[in-house]
Amino acid sequence: MYTIALVGNPNSGKTTLFNVLTGSNQHVGNWPGVTVEKKEGSFKHKGAIYNVVDLPGTYSLGAYSEDELIARDFVIKGSPDVVINVVDASNIDRNLYLTTQLLEMGANVVVALNMMDEATNKKIEVDIQELSKDLGVPVIPTVAAKKSGIEDLIEGTINAITNRSNNVEFSYGPSIDENVNRIADVLKGMGFNYPVKWLALKALEGDKEILSLIDKKEGIGDILESTKSDGIDYELDIVDKRYSFINSIIKKGVKKPTEEIVTLTDKIDKILTSRLLGLPIFGLIMYLVFQLTFLVGSDFLGGYVETFIGFIGELIASGLESISAPDWVISFLIEGAIGGVGAVLVFVPLIMVLYFFLAILEDTGYMSRAAYIMDGIMRAVGLHGKTFISMIVGFGCNVPGIMATRTLENKKDRMIAILINPFMSCGARLPIYLVFIAAFFPDHGGLALFIIYAVGIAFALLFGKIFSKTLFKGESSHFIMELPPYRMPKAPVVLRDMWEKVWDFVKRAGTVIFAVVTILWILSVFPLGVEPYSQDSLLGKIGEFIAPLFAPAGFGSWQASVSLFAGIAAKEAVVAILGMVYAGVSEGTELVTAIQAAFTPLSAVSFLVMTLLYTPCAAVIATVKKETNSYKWAIFMAVYPFILAWVMAVLVFQVGSLLGF
Amino acid sequence: MVLTGLKANDKCRIRNVSGGGYARKRLYELGLNSGAEVKMVKNDFGPIIVSLSGQKLAIGRGLAQHIVVDKE
Numbered sequence: 211m212y213t214i215a216l217v218g219n220p221n222s223g224k225t226t227l228f229n230v231l232t233g234s235n236q237h238v239g240n241w242p243g244v245t246v247e248k249k250e251g252s253f254k255h256k257g258a259i260y261n262v263v264d265l266p267g268t269y270s271l272g273a274y275s276e277d278e279l280i281a282r283d284f285v286i287k288g289s290p291d292v293v294i295n296v297v298d299a300s301n302i303d304r305n306l307y308l309t310t311q312l313l314e315m316g317a318n319v320v321v322a323l324n325m326m327d328e329a330t331n332k333k334i335e336v337d338i339q340e341l342s343k344d345l346g347v348p349v350i351p352t353v354a355a356k357k358s359g360i361e362d363l364i365e366g367t368i369n370a371i372t373n374r375s376n377n378v379e380f381s382y383g384p385s386i387d388e389n390v391n392r393i394a395d396v397l398k399g400m401g402f403n404y405p406v407k408w409l410a411l412k413a414l415e416g417d418k419e420i421l422s423l424i425d426k427k428e429g430i431g432d433i434l435e436s437t438k439s440d441g442i443d444y445e446l447d448i449v450d451k452r453y454s455f456i457n458s459i460i461k462k463g464v465k466k467p468t469e470e471i472v473t474l475t476d477k478i479d480k481i482l483t484s485r486l487l488g489l490p491i492f493g494l495i496m497y498l499v500f501q502l503t504f505l506v507g508s509d510f511l512g513g514y515v516e517t518f519i520g521f522i523g524e525l526i527a528s529g530l531e532s533i534s535a536p537d538w539v540i541s542f543l544i545e546g547a548i549g550g551v552g553a554v555l556v557f558v559p560l561i562m563v564l565y566f567f568l569a570i571l572e573d574t575g576y577m578s579r580a581a582y583i584m585d586g587i588m589r590a591v592g593l594h595g596k597t598f599i600s601m602i603v604g605f606g607c608n609v610p611g612i613m614a615t616r617t618l619e620n621k622k623d624r625m626i627a628i629l630i631n632p633f634m635s636c637g638a639r640l641p642i643y644l645v646f647i648a649a650f651f652p653d654h655g656g657l658a659l660f661i662i663y664a665v666g667i668a669f670a671l672l673f674g675k676i677f678s679k680t681l682f683k684g685e686s687s688h689f690i691m692e693l694p695p696y697r698m699p700k701a702p703v704v705l706r707d708m709w710e711k712v713w714d715f716v717k718r719a720g721t722v723i724f725a726v727v728t729i730l731w732i733l734s735v736f737p738l739g740v741e742p743y744s745q746d747s748l749l750g751k752i753g754e755f756i757a758p759l760f761a762p763a764g765f766g767s768w769q770a771s772v773s774l775f776a777g778i779a780a781k782e783a784v785v786a787i788l789g790m791v792y793a794g795v796s797e798g799t800e801l802v803t804a805i806q807a808a809f810t811p812l813s814a815v816s817f818l819v820m821t822l823l824y825t826p827c828a829a830v831i832a833t834v835k836k837e838t839n840s841y842k843w844a845i846f847m848a849v850y851p852f853i854l855a856w857v858m859a860v861l862v863f864q865v866g867s868l869l870g871f
Numbered sequence: 872m873v874l875t876g877l878k879a880n881d882k883c884r885i886r887n888v889s890g891g892g893y894a895r896k897r898l899y900e901l902g903l904n905s906g907a908e909v910k911m912v913k914n915d916f917g918p919i920i921v922s923l924s925g926q927k928l929a930i931g932r933g934l935a936q937h938i939v940v941d942k943e
Contacts, residue, residue, distance in 0.1 A: 688892075
C-alpha cells in the first residue's frame with residue numbers, strides 16, 4: 211500500500227480533489243495529540259490500494275499555526291510516497307510559494323495544477339511543460355470540480371512513486387547559501403529525520419520549532435550568532451528569494467494579461483462588502499437562512515420523519531405485546547429508547563436544512579466577507595475579525611467552532627474566541643427551541659429562531675468586550691485574510707458537508723443520547739415499584755432537589771430541572787428527557803401539547819434563555835480543556851455561562867411577571 | 872508613502888513592511904514582499920482590500936499603515 215499526501219492553499223480545490231480521488235472511501239479522525247481533523251481515504255488502481263491523506267490547507271509550511279506544523283510534520287515524518295501539491299492555476303504566483311517549500315523539503319512532489327478553467331477565464335496561459343521543467347517535478351492540469359484531468363493525475367502520481375524527480379537545487383544568493391551549507395555540515399551525521407539543508411534554512415529563517423531542536427547542538431549557536439550581525443534579515447530575505455525563484459518561473463512559463471479584468475466577484479463585492487449595505491445584507495442572509503430552515507425543515511420535511519418515528523414506535527409496541535414481552539422491556543424501548551432518541555431524531559430534517567444553508571454560505575466564499583464586514587464591530591468589542599468565522603462555525607457545533615479558533619495566532623484573541631463560542635447556538639440546541647416555538651410562537655417561527663440566535667451573538671460580543679477589558683488585556687493581532695473569488699456552490703461538496711454533519715448528529719443520537727436516555731430511564735424506574743417517570747422515582751427526586759434553584763426563573767418543575775441537568779451531558783438530551791417525562795412516546799405534537807400545559811409563554815421564554823446560555827455540553831468542555839491545556843479554563847467554561855444564564859432567566863421571568871406577561 | 876494613503880484603483884509597488892511583528896512575515900509569504908505590484912481595491916472603512924495579481928486580500932488598517940509603498 212502506498213500513501214499519498216494532499217497539500218495545498220486554502221481555497222485551492224484540495225478538498226474537492228480529495229473527494230474526487232477517494233469517493234466515499236473516507237474517514238475522519240484526529241491527528242495524534244491534537245484536535246485538528248485528519249481526513250483519510252483510499253482508492254484502487256489496477257489492483258493496488260492507495261491511501262490518501264488530506265492535510266490541512268495552508269499558505270506556508272512554517273511554524274505559524276498548528277495546521278502548518280501538522281502539514282509539514284506529515285510531509286517529513288509521515289514519509290508519504292508522493293505529495294500531490296494542489297496549485298490554484300488562477301492564482302499561481304502565491305500558490306507556488308507552498309510548492310517551493312515542499313521542494314526545499316525534498317518531498318516527492320507532483321503538482322496538480324487545478325482550476326485550469328478559472329485560469330482560462332482570467333486569460334492566464336500556462337506552459338505546462340516549461341513549468342514542469344523549471345520546477346523539476348511533474349505538473350498535471352486538472353479541474354477537480356469538473357472531474358477533468360483526474361485520470362492523468364492518478365497516472366502521473368503512480369508513476370512518480372517509482373520515478374522520483376524532485377532534483378532542483380535552490381539558490382538563495384551567496385551569503386544565505388554559504389550559511390546554509392555551514393550549518394548543514396555541522397548537522398550532517400547527527401541522525402536527524404529531516405533533510406539537513408532544510409533544517410539549516412529553517413534555523414536561519416528563525417523557525418522556533420527547528421531552533422529548539424538544533425540550537426543546543428555544538429557549533430550551531432556560534433554560526434547563528436555570527437549571522438545576526440551581517441546585516442541580512444534572513445527571515446524576510448529567504449521569503450523574498452523564494453518569490454524571485456517563482457517570478458523567474460512565471461516569466462518563462464506563464465502568460466498573464468497586463469491589465470486585471472474586472473470579474474463578477476469584483477462586482478458582487480462592491481455590494482456585499484459596501485459600507486452601507488454590507489451589514490444589512492449579512493443580517494438579511496442570516497434571517498433568510500433561519501426562515502427557510504423553519505419553512506422547509508419543519509413544515510415540509512419534519513412531518514414525514516415524525517410520522518415515521520411514531521409508526522416505528524407503534525410497530526415495535528404491538529410486536530412486543532404480541533410476544534408478551536416483560537413490561538420493563540416495553541417501557542425501556544418505547545418510553546426510553548424511542549421516546550428519548552426519537553424526540554431527537556425528529557429534528558433531523560431541520561438540522562439538515564440548516565447545515566445545508568451553512569454549507570452553501572461556506573462553499574460560495576461568503577464567510578470571509580462576513581468576517582470582513584464584521585471586523586469593525588468585532589474590533590469595537592476587542593475581538594479579532596476572524597473570530598467571527600469560528601462563531602459561525604459554532605452555529606453548527608461548538609466543538610469545531612472552538613477548533614476553528616486555531617487560525618487566530620494571538621493567544622489573547624484565541625482565548626476570548628474559545629470562551630465566547632458556546633453562546634453561538636449550536637445545532638443540538640435547535641430542537642429545544644423548535645419544541646417551544648411550536649408550542650407558543652408557531653406563527654413566527656423563523657423570526658423567533660432568528661432572535662434567539664441574535665441574542666446568542668449579542669452575548670458573545672458582550673463577553674468578548676468584558677474579557678478583553680479584564681482577563682485578557684492587550685492588543686489584538688493584525689487582520690490578514692484572503693477573500694477568495696465567489697464560486698457557485700457545488701452540489702456534491704455542499705451535500706457531503708451537510709451529510710457529514712447530519713450523520714454526526716444521528717450518530718450522537720444513537721450513542722451519547724442513547725446512553726444518557728438509558729441512564730435516565732434506569733433512574734426513572736427505581737426504586738422498584740414506583741410509577742415510572744413519576745415524581746417518586748429517583749429521576750423525580752433528583753429533579754425535585756434541583757427544582758428550587760430554577761423556581762425564580764419560572765420553571766421550577768422537576769421535569770424541566772432534570773432535562774437541564776441532562777443537557778450538560780449533551781444538549782439534545784434536553785428534548786429527549788422532556789419527551790420521556792412529559793409524553794412517553796414523544797412524537798412532536800404530543801410533546802408540544804404537554805409543554806403548552808407545563809409552561810406559560812413567559813416561562814417558556816426564560817427557559818429558552820436558560821438553554822441558550824447555560825453550561826455547554828460535556829464535549830465542548832472537554833474540547834476547551836484540550837485546546838487551552840488547562841483544567842482551570844475548562845471549569846470556568848462550565849461555571850460562568852451557568853451563572854449568567856440563571857441570572858438572565860430569572861431577570862426575564864421576574865421583569866416579565868412585573869410587566870404582566 | 873504607506874498603503875493606506877492610496878485611493879481605490881491606485882497602483883503601487885511594495886517597498887517594505889516596517890512593522891507588524893509576526894504579521895510581517897505572513898504578508899511577505901502571501902506575496903506582499905518587496906517589489907510586488909499591488910492595486911488598491913477598497914479603502915473606506917475597516918480593513919483595506921488590495922488586489923495582488925487578481926487575488927484579494929483584506930488587511931487590517933493598523934497593519935496596512937506599516938506597509939511602505941511607491942505609488943505608480
